[in-house]
Amino acid sequence: MRTTFNPSPIGPPSIGLIRAAVYNWALARHHGGRFVLRIEDTDLARGRQEYYEPLLEVLRWLGLDWDEGPDVGGPNGPYLQTQRRPLHLDVARQLQAAGELYESFSTPEEVEQRNRAAGRHPRMGYDNADRDLSEARKAALRAEGRVPVLRLRMPSREVVYDDLVRGPMVLRLDATPDPVMVRANGDPTFTLANPVDDALMGITHILRGEDLLASVPRHLGAYLALERIGVARFTPRFGHISSVLDEQGRPLSRAVPDAAVLGYRDRGFLPEAMVNYLASIGWTHPSAGEIFSAAELVEAFDPRRIKPRPVKLDTKKAASMNTAHLRALDTERFTSALRSFATDTGVLPSRLDARQRRLLRRAAPLVRDRARNLDEAAGLVAFLFQRDDSISLQDEEIASRVDRTALRAAAEILADVPEWTEETLQVQLKDGFGEDVAFARAALTALRLSITGRRVTLPLYESLVLLGRESSLRRVGRALGSPGEPAPGSGDRGPVGEPLPPGGCGTAPPRQCELV
Template identity: 35%
Template sequence: MVRVRFAPSPTGLLHIGNARVAVFNWLFARRHNGAFLLRIEDTDLARSEKKYIDQLIEDLHWLGLTWQEGPDVGGPYGPYLQSERLHIYRDICQRFLQEGCAYRCYCTPAELEERRQIAKRTGKPPRYDNRCRNLSNEQRKALETSGLNCTVRFKVPEELLVFDDLIRGTCQFDMSLVGDFVIMRSDGTPSFHFAVAVDDILMKITHVIRGEDHLTNTPCHILLFHALGQKPPHFAHLSLTMGADRTLLSKRHGAFSLSEYHNMGYLPEALLNYMMLLGWAPKDKRDKFTASDITDTFEIGTMSKASSVFDQQKLNWMNGQYLREAEIERLVNLAIPYLQAAGLVSADDNAIDRAQLRLIVDAVRNNISCMSQIAQEANIFFKDVVISKQHIEFLSSEITQSILLSFYHELCKRNILSPDIFKDILKTVQKETKVHGKGLYLPVRVALTGREHGPELYGIANILGLDTCKKRIERFLLIRKQVTL
């Protein structure tokens, strides 16, 4: 049975690059009817925080991902927090020491850094020089009695290590350039290499799907698998996600974490869809699809080796497409917190006119790319129009005033206003003024909304109602007089 895992470190918010790794692990498990595990690698006790664990679980659930085993759901191979597995790593470390495949290292951080600098100056690889590997018993005892803290290092054989990557093909590494690496720190916590290999074995992981930045770590993990008498899993290293400037995706490229996109009102299915396009595309080259659409055809080996580029504009376009198709009641529920924060609707949900709000949300959904933009787009329905300086000259021209006056007279002849009535009014104004197209619509739009762009005029007028439309036109009819004075 296929078993994959997503194993983040809870030292910050879950960002797009890491979330993408989770998505492809989840998708691979679905494709092969396997199990998707969530494991929290929190052995960095100084930087790991529970709030980040809680947030990343919330973010992944919001994105639509589910897992069969993890810290919140349990499972047969738990615990799934590495901080709760320290006794396991220490027992296996002790076994390595007894078997002679690991040893205690007494080199201080200052000594190690000095040697790294010397290696750089002399053109040698900045690897550990293995000097503690061959200490005599007397030397070791003397160091132990001196009170120096020690780490535990794994003995790396000087060999050419070769493995096949499901995305990158054959990979090979000269292990003589690596040096003996730490498996247990001086504070008694395991290194990343050690904890990962031990947990992947004990949790029976069959495929390790992770970012290409871990490619150079893989030989060390394979050696640990061999030392534990286990066959390594299959490896697949995903290309990294870059910003538009071809540098690693970071805060300078805009929103960075899943929580930020959630807070801005992106729909999770749109973000999930877009993330699945980073480094992969379905055979039919579609842009818009769901995980269910492509589960049966997804193949990890077809993923690109080249770095993917995160395009915020394309994500905005895609989210806009999903907003246009979403159920209106869902969008209303999403819109309310933003409108309340802007003071446009009552803080009491029960006091909100939801029927009116449905009309407003439906009118503006085509003009927004995320729900947080709705307050700015919809405020024309809640607040009076402000006449900007740039529109005063435009609205004071003779032809514009004639259009508004004709439009106003037609409004006064009506007792109600609807989209069809509004269309009839515009037709009448067109005949009277002999003005067509944008020349006719723009003055009316600016008068009703104070803007040159926005939702369809018919919908705007229907939502504003007859009295509000008349009041706004009346005020704009005064502009010519004000300018003349």
Template identity: 30%
Template structure:
């Protein structure tokens, strides 16, 4: 078997899109499984829309989810340069070769003439394609127009035959060349088109497998024709299913939260994002869903790529994120949440007391879906409740008068002040004994204590919360809560 060489070739016209990341991940794990090479090439022939910032975003986004490359613009390699804008001389060499061999030609038709042709073809219900008006110009006619400075493009002569290529997943795909029309391979600004530059690069860089989204199938027919005309070996092709929004429309760069950098900022773990996107079009033979990178590499096979398009389900991504959060150690997760706490009013205490942070992480990680939630979720451990809602309190402990609530909290504070060892098990034992003594149900007292301590009916286990917040702050909070109840009575 020849060396496996795969590539990902994004355009730097936006940050790293989730579709690009999914395709890159498939290429990467396929290369790793087959001891091959992963190549990153920047397809930047769209000179007007390219940006260095977008290229940087692509590098950072792919590396963030664990993808690296053996050759590329930033690491070099034997087939560089790896930006198409730096390879124009290479493309022009092969375009001139095709012209000299009669496989391509200069086209001097204006945009207005081509548009008029298309309108006429549409009216006649004919196939809309370039008519080939300049296809058979004589050498003298061409030289005359060039000497006069006439604007031109270079077109590829499409043979009237059935074009074929084999897709590893979809089988043999065919297209009738007679309805294609001669397509442009060099634009009037001298820059080659995407299809020409891509075909030449894949050939010269010895790419063995071209694996990309199914929207590129029409491009593949053009590229196969170019490769055949150059006498190049045709690579293997795989076309992945499209990613769809929940309304079944195609996901595009204009849709929200689709750049890998956004997921990082929203508090998704890189392992969760990689796990989620690898299953957008593929699944392992054992149907295991929780996958780390090493699992993906060992289990991946092209034969298990789906043909059907895939809906991008944000709820499933959150589920994966929760699973991967809980797979982290407390120490690992504590370090991961720190960047999301820097803007909080209590960040100084976070830095001063890392042990407290680890205790909070330990009790809260079952509830965390995304790391950008932690600033709000952890606040109760550092900041006293600012307000209480008497209606919510009454709703939470029905049929209990406010005066009785005040008495319960007062009794609890007295007991808590007498506890020497401030540990959750001891605290719970004291409070349960108090319930027996004052003849009340634990769920009633515990709910009041929870609201008094945190300002919310929902919190981690109550006495874990007491232990983490500490004696002085707990007693102060409950006394403030009692005073609020007195004023509300």
């Protein structure tokens, strides 16, 4: 089996496009076949070089390795369609010599006039009128300055076409007007280039968008002609996958921010979670449920399980899947993923020393169980790697939540903590505030903000231990207006906010501590 993914670089890689890549890759891997990447960059009007590299980038990120194609080569190159133009035109000459292609001189206006005269809709399309022009008539038209296109002579036959997704359908090929294969300027069309490339590359199976369903008769006619001249040995099996709609039920366009696959990477999604989500858009795993790995996808993949109906984009489902994949990572793999993302995005230093690496690994289990993506995870650990003098309460919203009287009371308690452990810190602060729950809440809130500078944080006691006594006290001192550790002192206590049970985040164990 040889499958192919043939994207056109006409915009950022989208959900609908890369979903087709996932399916073709999984189909090839399921059967132990080869996955071929070919870039169809012949649409010069819309294609842009800036979109070429992101196509390769997103496939690499998702782990959709290709066996033949750009960067890896192969025996059937080149793999950029614009570089294959001589091959296309050589095959076109063979087809014309065999009578499969013919010269057509009709203009669109003439076709429309003939349709009107015959009582057909004027936009019905080409009427095959030039099939049997005499050589004398062709010469006369050339003398007028006309340049012909080359059209495929569609066969007069009925075929049973078995779609890999939608099942069998009966097509009458001669009900389709003879398509243009080579334009008047000498450029091959998609209807010629695509079948020629598939034939020369030995492609056996293709899963592609349902927008190409209308082109099936033309492509089948082209493959039959290629078989007759010996360029193709068979016609590939096609499957047409459903389109993806946005959350309002409209066709998903590249203008929708959530349609861009690389945007999910930038928001901290795991590649394995994104493969899971892309595969699940209209396809169900027979046994694993909603959450499955790439290996489980490959093992069970069957294109007959792809729903033929359009499917809505579901960003909440994608986020939920990513959270599940994050939770499933062991500490080493999560730490590695977090470090890579956080250094790439500048949240962490590009190089971590041994102490910083140990610190990140210690924090990883706390973060993994609270963050929904790597972006949130990086934000939760950022305070551990910032200089003490860079943590400030300049943000008005954060500063407004800090009761400095309560913070000073907490600082006095912390200064006398004998052993800097979670248990000792919790006991000392709880005993220090006694039964004044409201004041304790204000103090813990102020303490958390002063050491992290963030509204959403890791649990307080774990944060204090990870940060260490010296840095913790220095940050509290800065929040109180002193460059060093806070000086002992106290002030009047007053109730602030609603009661919070002692113990950092209280009884709420969800993803993270959020100050409310």
